[in-house]
Amino acid sequence: MHCAAQLLAYGVHVTSRRSDLSTSTRIRTVLLVAALMTEVLSAASGAQSRTLNEQADAAFTRRLPPISAAPACAIGETATAFPGGSEQFAVLDPKYRLPKGWKPAHLAWVNKSQQLQREAAHAWRTMQMAAAHKAIRLTVVSAYRSESHQSSVFNRNVKKSGRAHALKFVARPGHSEHQLALTVDVGLSAGVTLNAEPVTTPKTKSQRAANWLAAHAFEYGWVRSYPKGGLKKTCYGSEPWHWRFIGVAEAQNYRASGLTLREYLWQKR
Numbered sequence: 001m002h003c004a005a006q007l008l009a010y011g012v013h014v015t016s017r018r019s020d021l022s023t024s025t026r027i028r029t030v031l032l033v034a035a036l037m038t039e040v041l042s043a044a045s046g047a048q049s050r051t052l053n054e055q056a057d058a059a060f061t062r063r064l065p066p067i068s069a070a071p072a073c074a075i076g077e078t079a080t081a082f083p084g085g086s087e088q089f090a091v092l093d094p095k096y097r098l099p100k101g102w103k104p105a106h107l108a109w110v111n112k113s114q115q116l117q118r119e120a121a122h123a124w125r126t127m128q129m130a131a132a133h134k135a136i137r138l139t140v141v142s143a144y145r146s147e148s149h150q151s152s153v154f155n156r157n158v159k160k161s162g163r164a165h166a167l168k169f170v171a172r173p174g175h176s177e178h179q180l181a182l183t184v185d186v187g188l189s190a191g192v193t194l195n196a197e198p199v200t201t202p203k204t205k206s207q208r209a210a211n212w213l214a215a216h217a218f219e220y221g222w223v224r225s226y227p228k229g230g231l232k233k234t235c236y237g238s239e240p241w242h243w244r245f246i247g248v249a250e251a252q253n254y255r256a257s258g259l260t261l262r263e264y265l266w267q268k269r
C-alpha cells in the first residue's frame with residue numbers, strides 16, 4: 001500500500017506540471033503512470049524472488065547426498081554393506097563379499113535338495129504357480145550354497161574351464177549371491193538350466209520361459225542379476241538362469257530405474 005500511494009503521488013506530481021490538461025485527463029494519466037510503475041516494480045521483484053529461489057535450490061542440492069555410481073569391477077576381499085541392516089540389498093561382486101562364516105537365517109525347502117530364506121521360498125512358489133498357469137514349468141536347479149559349497153563350485157569350474165572363464169561366470173566363495181539364500185538358478189526340468197534370452201518371437205520352451213520371466217518375475221519380487229551385455233557393470237557374463245529376490249516393491253522400483261542390479265543396490269549403501 002505504501003508503494004501504491006507513492007506511485008499515485010508521483011502521477012499527481014507529473015500531471016500537476018501540465019496546466020493545459022483537463023481533470024479527467026489528469027486522473028487517467030495519474031492511473032496510467034501508477035500502473036506502468038507497478039508493472040516495472042513487480043517485474044523487478046519477480047526477478048529478485050527468482051534469484052532467491054535459485055539460491056534456495058542450489059543450497060538444497062548441496063545438502064543432498066551425492067548419488068554414487070557403482071565402482072568399476074575389481075577383485076578383492078572387502079566386506080559388503082548391509083543397507084538397513086539387511087542382507088537383502090547387499091552388493092556382492094568379485095570385490096565385495098559377505099563376512100567370513102556368514103549364514104542366512106530361516107531356510108525353507110523349495111524342492112528335495114534346494115533351500116531359500118523363508119520369504120524368498122514363498123515368493124518363488126507363488127511365481128512358480130503363476131508361470132504354471134501359462135504352461136511354463138519352472139524349477140530350481142540351485143538355490144542356497146554355503147561358503148564351502150561355493151568354494152567347491154568355483155574350484156570345479158577353474159579345473160574344467162580355466163581361472164579366467166571361472167571368474168567371469170562363477171563367484172568366489174564369500175562373494176556369491178547364492179550364499180544369501182535369496183537367489184535361484186532357474187531350470188525348466190530337474191537339472192536342466194534355463195539358458196535362453198528373451199526374444200520377440202519365442203519358439204522354444206526356454207525362450208517362452210525367458211520371455212515370461214522378463215515380463216513377470218518382478219511382480220513376485222525377482223530380478224535378473226546378470227543381463228546380457230552387462231559384464232562391465234555387473235562384473236559377470238550373461239546368466240539368464242540366475243534370479244535374485246529383492247521383494248515386490250523394490251523389484252518394481254528397480255525395473256523402473258533402468259540400472260543393473262549391482263548399480264541399483266550400490267545406491268542403497
Ligand SMILES: [Zn+2]
Nearest residue numbers: 178184185242
Ligand atoms: Zn546362479
